Amino acid sequence: MDDESCGDGLSPNDIRRFLTHIAAIAVSSTKAEGGVDDDGAAAAVAVETITALEELKAAAAGAQAVLTTQVADTIRRRRRDAGRPAARWNTGIATQIGLARKDSPHRGNTHLGLARALTAEMPHTLGQLRRGDLSEWRATILVRETACLTAEDRRLVDDRLCADPAVLTGTGDSTVAAMAARLAAELDAAAVARRKARADQHRRVTVRPAPDFMGHLGALLPMDRAVCVWATLRRDADTLIATGDADGRTRDQIMADLLVERTIGLAHPLSPPVAVQVVISDQSLLAGSDIPAEVPGYGPIPAAAARQWIHDAVTSDTAVTLRKLYARPTDGHLTAVESVARCFPTGLARLIDLRDRTCRTPWCDAPIRHHDHITPHEDGGPTTADNGLGLCAACNLAKQGDGWATTRTDDTGAHADVHTVEFRTPTGHTYRSRPPAQPLPMPHRKAG
Incomplete structure (x- = not known):
């Protein structure tokens, strides 16, 4: 069976040998390309090869999704044509997929669900996966976060996030999940609320x-x-x-x-419980909008849930503090924060935390631990929001290594005036990072 080819195509064993051969060539070619005496060039070629292999893995996952759907549809069709009861059409299919991928039946069911969603309702996500622009895990996140939506709304999320590959470039897993959840809440707040209510029952x-x-x-x-x-x-x-x-x-x-x-009752809290911060647009807080709110360190939540939390806190004995954030009405980019602290750096650090939410290194979603100067302070870089960015401890440490550099860049078009930072690695590769979108404030008319 393994040596049978599909028509005039390659057999499964041919594909195995082909991919193994590619992996072997990738390792040997990096040594030959860079040369024995040029470690820098060899490292640069190796980084390019690692990227190419990652894109190959994603493309293979996209092919698996298409083939998984074909297998499931073929088995269902044969059982239907044979007169089997409809309740038995899907029996065992997920287990077969799991075995084929050397995985458990439970994981096989996940793979099957992912494949069906991608091929039937999320063509742009599937396209990015097959081109190697999106990893299988991030595609899984998009499918998971839109599971409560109708097929039509799911296609809208797919179009907005994946029609243009640049939208998700450089985003980490948590950011991808937050972007999809935010759109889901905007498109069908009621469905998200129902999902939340069901989730509470599983505590x-x-x-x-x-x-x-x-x-x-x-x-x-x-x-x-x-x-x-x-x-x-x-x-x-x-x-x-x-x-x-x-x-x-x-x-x-x-x-x-x-x-x-x-x-177990051996100790008590040292002081009163801490607060949970919620970033919410004035439209959602005061005008009943469905624009999701944001909980720093967690992600978007339905506007209705945020309003209920705030209402419950105000009507209870809980201390509630309202802090105004100033944002451009056009894109929600944070420009300033009202600070109640005496020390300005504390308020500035808080603004950076609210703007960046997680570590700004592309594809890193770790919590912010350090507030770093883009242009180093010793090189004359000012201590401002524009020259600051949030980083996790590991990324800030890596950034101090030889050959690393960060610069503020000016984008054009839709990303003009957004706080864009370019990271340059010791091998000469560059990656861009932009902060996540913020809830848009109410538009204001000019007087006169």
């Missing part, structure tokens, strides 16, 4: 084994509560570190210890 605590006599304790909670629990543990861990009471423990170790102590 639970689980435990599973981990290596070295450890265990993973997980809690699936409503997002606001989950953020509050995590932020409270982190804040109190930072307090213990600052006061010298950490006893040599890391922040993560202290957070884990605090969770255990408070759960």
Whole structure:
């Protein structure tokens, strides 16, 4: 069976040998191309080859999606023509797909669902996948975040996010999920609200084994509560570190210890619970718009849910603070923030956090830990929002290496005036990063 070809095409074994041959050539050619005495050129060629192989993997995943749909449709059609009951047309298909991909039946069902969604309702996403512009995992994220939509609305999300490959270039997994979720909430807020209500019913605590006599304790909670629990543990861990009471423990170790102590009643919070920040447009807060709100560190949430949170907080004993953010009405780009802190850098850092949301390195969605100068301070770079960007600790450390450079660039067209940063690597490759879109403020008419 493995050696049978499909018509005049290659057999499965031919494809295996072909791909193996490509991988072998890729490794050997990078050595020959760069030359023994030119490590820089060899590294540059190797980076290009890594990118090409990643695009090949994505293209292969796109081909698998098309073939998976063909297999499922063929089996269904044969069973239907044979007079089998409709309830048995799909039996075992997902298991076959899982086995073919050396995966579990559960994963086979995921692969089958992804393939059906891509081929039937998301042609632009499938096209990017087959061209190697989009990874299989990011395609899976887009399918997952639009699962609650109708086929028509799903095609709209597909058109807006994937018709132009530049829209998702440089975005990380969390950003892709947030963009799709935001569009889903705009197109069908009721469907997203129903999905949220169903999700609340699945809250639970689980435990599973981990290596070295450890265990993973997980809690699936409503997002606001989950953020509050995590932020409270982190804040109190930072307090213990600052006061010298950490006893040599890391922040993560202290957070884990605090969770255990408070759960079994051995300790109490060091101070009142922390706040959950919500960025919401005045249109959504005051005019009933369905433009999603944003929770820094989590992503978009339906406007109705944000309004309900704010209403519940105002009518309870919870402290509520309203902080005004100033944005251009045309694109929502943040330009300033009202600061209640005495120290200006704190307010500036907060503006960068709200603008960038996650690490600005392309494809990195890690939380912001450092606020860095694009043009280094020692080279005369000012401490301003325009010259600042949020980075995770690892990316900021990498950026300090020899040969790395970041510059502010001016885009044109739809991205004009957006805070675009260009990263240049030691091998001479450049990557661009733009901050995620913000909720648009109400348009204001000029007086007169």
